[in-house]
Amino acid sequence: MNTVASAAPYHHGDLRRALLDSATAILTETGRWDFSLREVARRAGVSHAASYRHFTDKEALIAAVALTGYETLHTRMTTAIDEATGAVGTLRAIGQAYIGFGVANPALYRLMFGQALPSIEGLPPAVLAVLTEARAVLRGVILAGARAGAFTIDPEDEQEVSVAVVTAWSLVHGFTLLTIDRVVDREVRPQVIDALAARVAERLITGLLPTQGRK
Amino acid sequence: MNTVASAAPYHHGDLRRALLDSATAILTETGRWDFSLREVARRAGVSHAASYRHFTDKEALIAAVALTGYETLHTRMTTAIDEATGAVGTLRAIGQAYIGFGVANPALYRLMFGQALPSIEGLPPAVLAVLTEARAVLRGVILAGARAGAFTIDPEDEQEVSVAVVTAWSLVHGFTLLTIDRVVDREVRPQVIDALAARVAERLITGLLPTQGRK
DNA sequence: GCGGTGTGTTGACGGTGGTAACATTGAGCG
DNA sequence: CGCTCAATGTTACCACCGTCAACACACCGC
Numbered sequence: 001m002n003t004v005a006s007a008a009p010y011h012h013g014d015l016r017r018a019l020l021d022s023a024t025a026i027l028t029e030t031g032r033w034d035f036s037l038r039e040v041a042r043r044a045g046v047s048h049a050a051s052y053r054h055f056t057d058k059e060a061l062i063a064a065v066a067l068t069g070y071e072t073l074h075t076r077m078t079t080a081i082d083e084a085t086g087a088v089g090t091l092r093a094i095g096q097a098y099i100g101f102g103v104a105n106p107a108l109y110r111l112m113f114g115q116a117l118p119s120i121e122g123l124p125p126a127v128l129a130v131l132t133e134a135r136a137v138l139r140g141v142i143l144a145g146a147r148a149g150a151f152t153i154d155p156e157d158e159q160e161v162s163v164a165v166v167t168a169w170s171l172v173h174g175f176t177l178l179t180i181d182r183v184v185d186r187e188v189r190p191q192v193i194d195a196l197a198a199r200v201a202e203r204l205i206t207g208l209l210p211t212q213g214r215k
Numbered sequence: 216m217n218t219v220a221s222a223a224p225y226h227h228g229d230l231r232r233a234l235l236d237s238a239t240a241i242l243t244e245t246g247r248w249d250f251s252l253r254e255v256a257r258r259a260g261v262s263h264a265a266s267y268r269h270f271t272d273k274e275a276l277i278a279a280v281a282l283t284g285y286e287t288l289h290t291r292m293t294t295a296i297d298e299a300t301g302a303v304g305t306l307r308a309i310g311q312a313y314i315g316f317g318v319a320n321p322a323l324y325r326l327m328f329g330q331a332l333p334s335i336e337g338l339p340p341a342v343l344a345v346l347t348e349a350r351a352v353l354r355g356v357i358l359a360g361a362r363a364g365a366f367t368i369d370p371e372d373e374q375e376v377s378v379a380v381v382t383a384w385s386l387v388h389g390f391t392l393l394t395i396d397r398v399v400d401r402e403v404r405p406q407v408i409d410a411l412a413a414r415v416a417e418r419l420i421t422g423l424l425p426t427q428g429r430k
Numbered sequence: 431g432c433g434g435t436g437t438g439t440t441g442a443c444g445g446t447g448g449t450a451a452c453a454t455t456g457a458g459c460g
Numbered sequence: 461c462g463c464t465c466a467a468t469g470t471t472a473c474c475a476c477c478g479t480c481a482a483c484a485c486a487c488c489g490c
Binding site: 164170171183 | 325328329346350364365367378382384385387398411415418419420421422
Binding site for chain 3: 263
């Protein structure tokens with residue numbers, strides 16, 4: 001009866017996947033993350049209560065969508081790393097991949113980092129794991145750069161490394177959100193976001209001060 | 216009948232203000248920005264439809280709350296500037312004020328920058344005005360520093376100044392959100408956020424590279 | 431062939447944002 | 461002083477939402 005080609009093992013086939021697909025479709029089409037469960041179900045051609053066989057909660061559905069987002073973000077970052085060379089180049093690549101993902105999927109990005117949960121904690125462990133993994137990747141890049149002497153960071157000083165990680169992540173996260181929210185737009189009107197992102201990243205790398213010590 | 220001392224010009228007195236107060240109270244108490252209009256009205260001791268005499272929409276109420284947030288943020292920034300000296304010192308002060316505000320009012324901050332609107336555009340003009348003003352303040356600080364020769368920025372190069380503005384704002388915005396969302400917490404476990412914020416800011420100012428040119 | 435379990439449906443409940451019709455009350459004006 | 465009227469607040473209602481319980485079906489192993 002169904003026009004879908006692939007196998008239909010159970011009643012619907014793979015409703016869980018279908019629901020996730022519907023949700024992400026709404027996300028990208030409308031740009032809003034505050035969709036209704038019923039709309040997702042409707043779109044999947046299924047009754048409004050069917051989702052509860054696959055997700056305990058609306059929040060669980062959202063968390064599952066976020067998880068897919070974290071996963072693709074993570075893979076984009078790692079592939080970007082693989083294709084880059086040098087500490088600074090790798091840092092640039094990873095930042096570009098991150099920002100590129102966020103700008104390409106604004107609603108998903110905001111769902112991942114913006115909303116439905118009181119805090120990141122309380123999320124399913126799988127979600128936290130991927131998130132932690134992504135941070136570990138960034139830390140690894142910075143640590144490698146520090147060990148290679150490319151940065152002014154003592155690789156043995158854990159705190160110093162952490163500060164650098166937080167700094168880089170903050171910059172990239174903040175830039176992504178400001179861009180998504182069109183706050184930046186009015187300031188710069190960049191033809192290409194990439195160019196602006198690159199210059200912002202450069203500012204982080206080179207700093208603001210004239211080339212000499214601090215303070 | 217009312218225990219409130221001040222005048223009660225109309226039926227309730229100043230329902231608009233009361234509703235805003237209720238909303239902010241819920242915001243700070245529960246930490247959630249997705250309250251219901253009816254709860255706000257209930258808390259103000261008024262029927263749920265009364266709010267529509269003062270706000271066209273739930274979104275309008277939220278925007279009004281956000282507006283108060285932007286205003287206090289703006290004043291905190293300007294007073295911080297007044298009390299600071301030197302370009303770098305001023306930049307530090309403004310960043311600290313910004314982060315301090317966000318961390319002290321997490322739910323409000325997320326409401327201001329996180330949520331209910333497809334994008335920042337489409338907000339009431341008053342909101343946009345204050346937001347723009349806040350950015351202008353930051354730009355002024357950076358421009359002054361550039362003119363004084365404190366930064367490696369050509370004050371005549373508008374684009375370069377803009378890049379610096381976006382960079383600083385992105386950093387501070389991202390750091391605030393990561394802190395609020397407890398993402399940073401697990402990485403560093405800072406006893407005092409201020410200390411971490413200061414070190415992050417320092418990283419922006421001094422950059423990552425060993426003290427020499429770029430690339 | 432048959433029971434049972436996994437899957438989807440129907441229908442209901444309380445709560446929500448929003449609207450319309452009605453009630454009240456204070457202010458302006460004779 | 462009393463009337464009107466517009467501003468403010470209330471009641472009643474709508475469609476929709478998230479969630480749950482009861483029911484229907486269909487495929488599984490036996």
